[in-house]
Amino acid sequence: MKFTVLYGTESGNSELIAEDLGAKLRETHDDVEVFDLQNFDPAELTPERFTIVVCSTHGEGDLPNTAIPFAEAFDAALPDLTGVRYAMFGLGDTFYEETYSQGSEHIDRRFAQQGAERVGDYGRHDASSWDMGSDVALEWLPGVLEAASATV
Amino acid sequence: MSSSTTPKIAVIGSGPAGCYLAQSLLRAVPGCELTIFDRLASPFGLVRYGVAADHQHTKAITRQFDRLFQHEAVRFAGGIEVGRDVSLAQLRELFDAVVIATGLTADRELGIPGAELPGVIGAGAITRTLNAHPDAAAPLPALGSDVVIIGGGNVALDVLRFLVKDRAAYEGSDVADEALDAYLAAPAERVTLVSRSAAPDSKGDPQMLKELAALPRAVYSSPDPIEAGNAGEALDRAAAGRVAAIRELIAADRPRSTGPEVTLRFGLTPLRVLGEHRVEGVEFAAGDEVIVVPASSVVTAIGFAAHPDHAFAALTAAGAETGRVEPGLYRTGWAKRGPRGAIPENRACAKAVSDEIVADLADGSLSASPSTLGFDGLAAEVRDRAIGYEQWLRLDEHERSLAASDRVRRKLPDHDRMIDIARGA
Numbered sequence: 098m099k100f101t102v103l104y105g106t107e108s109g110n111s112e113l114i115a116e117d118l119g120a121k122l123r124e125t126h127d128d129v130e131v132f133d134l135q136n137f138d139p140a141e142l143t144p145e146r147f148t149i150v151v152c153s154t155h156g157e158g159d160l161p162n163t164a165i166p167f168a169e170a171f172d173a174a175l176p177d178l179t180g181v182r183y184a185m186f187g188l189g190d191t192f193y194e195e196t197y198s199q200g201s202e203h204i205d206r207r208f209a210q211q212g213a214e215r216v217g218d219y220g221r222h223d224a225s226s227w228d229m230g231s232d233v234a235l236e237w238l239p240g241v242l243e244a245a246s247a248t249v
Numbered sequence: 250m251s252s253s254t255t256p257k258i259a260v261i262g263s264g265p266a267g268c269y270l271a272q273s274l275l276r277a278v279p280g281c282e283l284t285i286f287d288r289l290a291s292p293f294g295l296v297r298y299g300v301a302a303d304h305q306h307t308k309a310i311t312r313q314f315d316r317l318f319q320h321e322a323v324r325f326a327g328g329i330e331v332g333r334d335v336s337l338a339q340l341r342e343l344f345d346a347v348v349i350a351t352g353l354t355a356d357r358e359l360g361i362p363g364a365e366l367p368g369v370i371g372a373g374a375i376t377r378t379l380n381a382h383p384d385a386a387a388p389l390p391a392l393g394s395d396v397v398i399i400g401g402g403n404v405a406l407d408v409l410r411f412l413v414k415d416r417a418a419y420e421g422s423d424v425a426d427e428a429l430d431a432y433l434a435a436p437a438e439r440v441t442l443v444s445r446s447a448a449p450d451s452k453g454d455p456q457m458l459k460e461l462a463a464l465p466r467a468v469y470s471s472p473d474p475i476e477a478g479n480a481g482e483a484l485d486r487a488a489a490g491r492v493a494a495i496r497e498l499i500a501a502d503r504p505r506s507t508g509p510e511v512t513l514r515f516g517l518t519p520l521r522v523l524g525e526h527r528v529e530g531v532e533f534a535a536g537d538e539v540i541v542v543p544a545s546s547v548v549t550a551i552g553f554a555a556h557p558d559h560a561f562a563a564l565t566a567a568g569a570e571t572g573r574v575e576p577g578l579y580r581t582g583w584a585k586r587g588p589r590g591a592i593p594e595n596r597a598c599a600k601a602v603s604d605e606i607v608a609d610l611a612d613g614s615l616s617a618s619p620s621t622l623g624f625d626g627l628a629a630e631v632r633d634r635a636i637g638y639e640q641w642l643r644l645d646e647h648e649r650s651l652a653a654s655d656r657v658r659r660k661l662p663d664h665d666r667m668i669d670i671a672r673g674a
Contacts, residue, residue: 106596108310109269109313110313157456157490162593162596162597192306193456193459
């Protein structure tokens, strides 16, 4: 499989997690790309590459800074995501219960509406826990890969 | 290994602004060598000493910066004060580029008559004391029964939260217990928080207000209209969230609980601090009216400024559009844009300043000189004294091991002692 890991971040934590996921994937796969969402064109989403999105939450459950240009580009030219499979890892803080991890869901909704299929569990990291975000994401990854292979 | 074409860059300040800048440079300038100076023995600046002790989830950002300091191209040089141990001019000779990321640490002054009276205290000073900052006044100044907080932003809300919380609410924090004990021995009975802005336009994040509402502490009221704002304009999401959170705080059906009586005031302008020998009250303009709020102490939370005696205050005192002072000298974070924005905003700022450095390298106005020695060129005495990252880790471990069972760490408030522990003395 070929992978594209995308991250949307405000404080850099999603980037770190995305980089760690990318490094882990490179141990077993040759073609792994990691991009900041703000540097990624939604038209580049393709069924040939499995997409992993790592995205935090900002303000009142909003998208983080670097995901906003992506969402705007997405809405301006809705891509056909039929056949695109992806996994979602959201960051948030259960301290803010109403808006916990809502940032990533803005991306998830867009992907689903355009026909993409989410694979595996919806990963989440809670900043109020004492877990390291990368640890949680790396534990989550094998389940996603298994589900991804099973549905090929 | 360094080569003659490797840019050597000094970053002054290891708070979020300096750390984000270093992260950006590592990516944007492959092969660069970074030395991050801090006058304190510990890294992380405002994250360690400016974020409220009970907001440990915000302090978790240091895990990201830990990884930065573990990078082979990055050196932490703690306990070295630029302007005292080494001059800015010397650094500019030794490094190809110098970036000022010192933040703004002085509490902005109120600038009204009576503001110099004993009992007028800056919020930053209180936060530093609660965080056991080595420069902070200890013990915590006595605040008395009637505290007036001037300001409605997040720092003001941090102070308010401290005033209403009890001991149990600090579980899992790194609060300086001596300071907490001093306050809880005689906690405030009445707190008045005064914002110049109308409620919807006040500066505090809705989440910070919701946090107060969710605390089973204090009783809130407000005599001011909560909905009034910029007339005619639709409330944006933050303003709507703020109004909802304030409503929740002052709702008649919010369970009554122990803690101070808190009055929230909006749209009031401070005129003067009253008192003969110390604070007795504050006079405010409320429209055409003048009102007096009695006060045993006044906490100002109206922003931050450059320390007037700071070695390069002139370079950081006024906010600037650009991080470039001139090719080879830059500033980032609050030192660049002024005291606005929370920790994450420094990331985007760092990226922009890093882009300016890359542009200067690209057009040749800045180049890596074979003669710059970087950290190795510093006087042996300074190099020996600099606290490296491994030494900080020893101090970090020491602080964690000293923590009581319901604290995550116990910070040492004494600079020299910190240095000794870091050195393994």
